[in-house]
Amino acid sequence: MAPVTEIDLRSASVRELNGALHRAEPGTSWRVLHPGGAHNLAVGLDAAVDVVIDGHAGYYCAGMNQHATVTVHGNVGVGVAENMMSGTVRVRGSASQSAGATAHGGLLVIDGDASARCGISMKGVDIVVGGDVGHMSAFMGQAGRLVVCGDAGDALGDSLYEARIYVQGRVRSLGADCVEKEMGPEHLAELAMLLKAAGRDDDPAGFRRYGSARRLYHFTTGNSY
Amino acid sequence: MCGISGIQVRDPSLRPRLGELLAGMLHQAAERGPDSAGVALYGDPRLSPPGCATVSLTSLGVPAAEVAARVGAEAVAAGQAVVVRSAELDAGELEAAVRAAFPRAVVTGRGTGLAVLKGVGHPDALIEEFGLREASGWQGIAHTRMATESAVTPEGAHPYSVGENVCLVHNGSFANHATIRRELIAEGAVFDSDNDTEVGARFVAHRLAEGMDLEKALLALCERFDGFYTLLVTTGDAFAVVRDAIACKPAVVAETDAWVAMASEYRCLAALPGIESARIFEPEPEEVRTWRR
Structure with missing residues (x-):
């Protein structure tokens, strides 16, 4: 299994995180530590990278995603995966308003609740x-x-x-x-x-x-x- | 954009940590509006000892000792704010004494066990000025402001507290506040600022003074006001949240056996003790959620 590159947001900025993810080679794996509910995490990705966010994310997490797989082990704020084109975004917790707004493609999974719109x-x-x-x-x-x-x-x-x-x-x-x-x-x-x-194993007949x-x-x- | 946060503590062992918890919540909301901020603290013995009436003032420009001497009551400074208190007078009498001594003072709060501290500056700086981390109490709310419709001044900061023990913070903007302001002025209201939120606060205070309960007063506000709003309103025994008809502005509520808290964003709540097992939800439009002490 390919090594996982960790980026700790206690020391790195969101801009540094997103810059690194934009330059990442397809097939690489990334883990974001101490996200602390910051906004705009892992936005604008354009390659088949795997990103795990280890905690809560703020607004617009994984927005405009293309090809990448982003998993959030926590809750997300407004507009998760907004305008996603392809790829997969999975939220283990709950999502605030406007999840998946205007998204063109891909799969958004929210294990908990999603709120308005x-x-x-x-x-x-x-x-x-x-x-x-x-x-x-x-x-x-x-x-x-x-x-x-x-x-x-x-x-x-x-x-x-x-x-x-x-x-x-x-x-x-x-x-x-x-x-x-x-x-x-x-x-x-x-x-x-x-x-x-x-x-999920829910029965479609229900x-x-x-x-x-x-x-x-x-x-x-x-x-x- | 503005940021709201507040907490009502049910577990008495958390009361000494009220200020620390509220400071953490306010800090996380700071990016939503860094031009001014304010807090309301219920039951902080440093500022409002049990049994004392309090009157809170902002930007008076007079040292607390001189305020105390001229009013004939105790006074404590907290940054740009001064809290005047008395064990002998009730809140109305104390406010009258303050206004007699300082006719141009802006009274930012009055009640029993309530202190309202607000000022201009970055929320992180105001947390230090107010000594917020050292505060204790059973309930507190905080607001950080991004001004959109009136000047950045201490009296334009939230919370607005215009009725005894009632405080209101607002994220959003009221569209028809000028019309309602004229109606309230006709009913006898005197305004301290040009702020739209003050209109909402005076509307709620008037309805409460007429005998409505808090839920009814907030539903009356929903009916009368156009615009976008999430409001957090507190009284001497309650903590209430209401949102506009389409829930345009964010609100997240978290509740445990030990506390109930509300904030504009989840990240404000993320450091509260026991948040992992809290019941978390976003209130529905025009649904008043109230928690009593």
């Missing part, structure tokens, strides 16, 4: 949340899949485009133009694949599927003047 404007990312998500999750979600193993808060999927949502628990309310849809075999297969990728009724973003004669 999880997956806001998601554009192709897959998000699997082990616990609950807060209000307005998947707001204006355009593409990708959001899997919630716990409960969802108010206005789930408000103004949804084509992102698909699976929820195992209770949904407090659906947002504008978000409806429950039938769970076909292709959806069960897709959900099983996502749960497996997230390392989930419900939600999606766009497509009444809001298609112009109809009722919308003309």
Whole structure:
């Protein structure tokens, strides 16, 4: 196994950390010690490196990630993996608001809860949340899949485009133009694949599927003047 | 952006560490607003011995000994703030005595067992000025400010404490504060600053004075105020959090058997004792969460 390079944020700055990760060769492994909830950790990575953050991270952790695998052994602040393009981001604890915001691709796994606006404007990312998500999750979600193993808060999927949502628990309310849809075999297969990728053993049969009724973003004669 | 943090201690053995814990929380929030800061401390015997009424002042520019002599009460300096206290007078009488001696004083707090310390400068410097690490007590809140709508002055710093024992800190901005300010002035309110948060604090104080309980007063605020806000409000027995209708501004609550704490960011809470097993959540929009002593 390749040696792990450790960067201790008690002595190194966040800029030094991110600079080192931007210059890292693909296949290398990194461990970040004493993150102390600092913002902007491991942002803008563009190579298949493996980064473990040993503690809590602040805002925008692993933002804009491409190819890299980032694991946070703690909680994360606002906007984890925002605008991710590819790769995998895993949060062992819970995430604050806007997790995976506008992300185009890759897999974001949150083992704990995610709060408000999880997956806001998601554009192709897959998000699997082990616990609950807060209000307005998947707001204006355009593409990708959001899997919630716990409960969802108010206005789930408000103004949804084509992102698909699976929820195992209770949904407090659906947002504008978000409806429950039938769970076909292709959806069960897709959900099983996502749960497996997230390392979870929940039964896909216990989930419900939600999606766009497509009444809001298609112009109809009722919308003309 | 501003930073809020606060803690209500339930385990009496943690009371001597209140200041140390609050200082750590304020330090972690400092990057959210480094232009001024303030704290409210409930039950610190150095500043507000049991049974004493207190009146807190800021930027008076007069040594504590002279304040004491002119008011006819004890006075303690803490950085830019002075806390006047009396075992004989109640808070209203003491405030009147302070205002008689110093007609232009800005009273930043009054009550029993309450000290409000605020000033201009980096939060880390103010922690030292206030001697915050040495403070003790059962409840404390802190705020670090990034001014957006009024001047950087000690009276523009938070907490705002305009009713007896009631303190309020705010992250966000109220959109319709000028309208509500005029209404409150018509109801008899006198303002100390141009700050939008002071309008929120006086609104809550007026509703409480009319007999509303804290939860109802904060729901009334949600109904009347437009804008973005996370508020942490404390009284002589309660600690309450409320957020605007879309929860625009951050708030993280952590609770253990020994304490309940709230902050703008998790990192403010990360060093609290027992945080590993705390129940952690982000309050829902327009849902008032209250913890009683």
